Amino acid sequence: MDRLPENDAVLFDGAMGTYLAQKFGTGIRLCEYENLANPDHVLAVHREYIAAGADAIKTNTFSANTAASGARFEEVRQIIDSGCELARRAAAGGHTRVFASIGPIAGDDEADVRAEYRRIVEVFLIRGVTNFLFETFVEYQSLIDIARYIKSREKSSSVITECTVAPDHYTKNGFSAQEILNALAAVPEIDTCGFNCTCGPMHMHDLIRELDFRGKPACVMPNAGYPAVIGGRTVFNSQPDYFARQLAAIHDCGVQFIGGCCGTTPLHIAQTAALLRRARSGPTDTSSHEDRGRMSAPPQAPQTLQEARAFFMPEGSARTAKRIAVELDSPLDADTGFFTDAAGCITAAGADLITIADCPIGRARADSSLLAAKLRREYHIASMPHLTCRDRNLNATKALLLGLNAEGVNDVLVVTGDPIPSSDRGEIKSVFNFNSVRLAAFINDLNGTVFSACRFRISAALNVNAPGFAAELEKAQRKQAAGVTVFLTQPILTEAAVDNLRLARRRLTAAVLGGILPIVSYKNACFINNEVSGITIPEELVARYEHATPAQAQRLAVETSLEIASKIAGDVDGFYIITPMKKVETVCEIVAAVREKYI
Numbered sequence: 001m002d003r004l005p006e007n008d009a010v011l012f013d014g015a016m017g018t019y020l021a022q023k024f025g026t027g028i029r030l031c032e033y034e035n036l037a038n039p040d041h042v043l044a045v046h047r048e049y050i051a052a053g054a055d056a057i058k059t060n061t062f063s064a065n066t067a068a069s070g071a072r073f074e075e076v077r078q079i080i081d082s083g084c085e086l087a088r089r090a091a092a093g094g095h096t097r098v099f100a101s102i103g104p105i106a107g108d109d110e111a112d113v114r115a116e117y118r119r120i121v122e123v124f125l126i127r128g129v130t131n132f133l134f135e136t137f138v139e140y141q142s143l144i145d146i147a148r149y150i151k152s153r154e155k156s157s158s159v160i161t162e163c164t165v166a167p168d169h170y171t172k173n174g175f176s177a178q179e180i181l182n183a184l185a186a187v188p189e190i191d192t193c194g195f196n197c198t199c200g201p202m203h204m205h206d207l208i209r210e211l212d213f214r215g216k217p218a219c220v221m222p223n224a225g226y227p228a229v230i231g232g233r234t235v236f237n238s239q240p241d242y243f244a245r246q247l248a249a250i251h252d253c254g255v256q257f258i259g260g261c262c263g264t265t266p267l268h269i270a271q272t273a274a275l276l277r278r279a280r281s282g283p284t285d286t287s288s289h290e291d292r293g294r295m296s297a298p299p300q301a302p303q304t305l306q307e308a309r310a311f312f313m314p315e316g317s318a319r320t321a322k323r324i325a326v327e328l329d330s331p332l333d334a335d336t337g338f339f340t341d342a343a344g345c346i347t348a349a350g351a352d353l354i355t356i357a358d359c360p361i362g363r364a365r366a367d368s369s370l371l372a373a374k375l376r377r378e379y380h381i382a383s384m385p386h387l388t389c390r391d392r393n394l395n396a397t398k399a400l401l402l403g404l405n406a407e408g409v410n411d412v413l414v415v416t417g418d419p420i421p422s423s424d425r426g427e428i429k430s431v432f433n434f435n436s437v438r439l440a441a442f443i444n445d446l447n448g449t450v451f452s453a454c455r456f457r458i459s460a461a462l463n464v465n466a467p468g469f470a471a472e473l474e475k476a477q478r479k480q481a482a483g484v485t486v487f488l489t490q491p492i493l494t495e496a497a498v499d500n501l502r503l504a505r506r507r508l509t510a511a512v513l514g515g516i517l518p519i520v521s522y523k524n525a526c527f528i529n530n531e532v533s534g535i536t537i538p539e540e541l542v543a544r545y546e547h548a549t550p551a552q553a554q555r556l557a558v559e560t561s562l563e564i565a566s567k568i569a570g571d572v573d574g575f576y577i578i579t580p581m582k583k584v585e586t587v588c589e590i591v592a593a594v595r596e597k598y599i
Helices: 017-024 031-037 039-052 073-091 110-126 141-153 177-185 201-209 240-252 266-280 337-349 368-379 394-406 436-447 469-481 495-507 522-531 539-545 550-571 584-598
Strands: 056-058 097-102 131-137 158-163 192-196 218-221 227-230 233-236 323-328 353-356 383-388 411-415 457-462 486-491 511-516 574-578
Touching: 017 031, 017 039, 031 039, 031 073, 039 056, 039 073, 039 266, 056 073, 056 131, 073 097, 073 110, 097 110, 110 141, 131 141, 141 158, 141 177, 158 177, 158 218, 177 192, 192 201, 201 218, 201 240, 240 266, 323 337, 323 584, 337 353, 337 368, 337 584, 353 368, 368 383, 368 394, 383 394, 394 436, 411 436, 436 457, 436 469, 457 469, 469 495, 486 495, 486 574, 495 511, 495 550, 511 550, 522 539, 539 550, 550 584, 574 584
Parallel strands: 056 097, 097 131, 131 158, 158 192, 192 218, 323 353, 323 574, 353 383, 383 411, 411 457, 457 486, 486 511, 511 574
Antiparallel strands: 227 233
């Protein structure tokens, strides 16, 4: 891309899909198919945007990929070929730049997705289109990969990347706007980065004023506003002059590359072009000149690892003061009497913290976060709800965190979550917008902004029973880098698990609580070995329970739990005891004995 004067603007066009539907009433599922079915319609829209004053137009190819279209790549190639031809015809004879519009590709196999991006890029390069605009991404690693590939193929190409964030400055996957900019601005193969879609112009303006683009040229393309459904159709009731004023204000903040996304029309672009022309002949009053290019970054969380794990490793403890966390299952019904009584008894026995699972095995139970708040508010019991990624999208997760923080519950354990049982999947859908690593990073980012006055301490699970523990340990290190400061291990029942715990103790700097699961009967042992994934009880331990009476089994549960506690005491910062089958008396005895012997 030609180098621009510092304060000059490049005005892109607006929305192709929504305007095609508005203008021609197309019934085609993907507007990209209009390139083949009604090319004159696409050509007409391109020309309207150019006549409105657009300096750059985007090819009608945003969803031209096999995942979105469900078509073979040969058909995708035809859509891209036609899209390039139509945009170049519309721009012929003028100074309008043509950009290849490429959207995110859905897929679980990263290698396949990366290969398809490269195939798509090659089609554009063959057609002579060397300007690329990647739009509406919710993560940034794929943008880095493909930008590097493009520059390796065509050094003179230009690459603009745009992610999409909600008005709270986060993508639906939990990446913050500043985190995205920090990553993309450091990549020399990316010429310009910014944001598009989701937000209306005012929220986009507010977002831009709070960000630091790290010296990278910025690109911003907001929606016309927010959509409404009228008569079964999604429409944007936006005033073009209002949009234009907001976009001009965004430009005054130092953003050179501007344009429109969903709901914007040639009239929105024409109004913006008129304001920009007036601005070139004199300063506008849409934004203070002091704001230009400043866009400072939001404050980073000041917490240190030492501060975050202080509960488990008090100042000066040198790993000698250990804590006890006990897990209780929430009730299957609305009667919380047993749960609250059990929490009180376990706390009285010496537990420091009650942890509450979040609908384990995908079955609905009383909400762990509500129960955690109830324990703290009504019984003054410290509690830590588990938060899964299964049942909530990003908005619901943030709303829950706001409520927990308001209730004074500041310990959470992040887990990806068990899947919904297969028999229920026809009626109940899992929500997996992110995984435990991303959820931890999301909360950690909020700690530096929303919760800076009273931050969350983030815990996570560590599976010491994983057959490929090297991979599990690598994942734990990613969790730690994302903000996790405490690990609670899966139950430790084998020598292999003990060895893995010791390895983790050497590799991780976060606090580690060793998992203890009391085995309460022979039947219980057989059930765990045959029906609980990821936990193996050694045969010699199972044999000890085979002919035991209930009283003998309870004594064995205490004895074997203390044996495990003795074995791991030198390698943990505390103990994580899991209550089996409502055996509260057994757990209280174990807690009291562990506190007496090892705390």
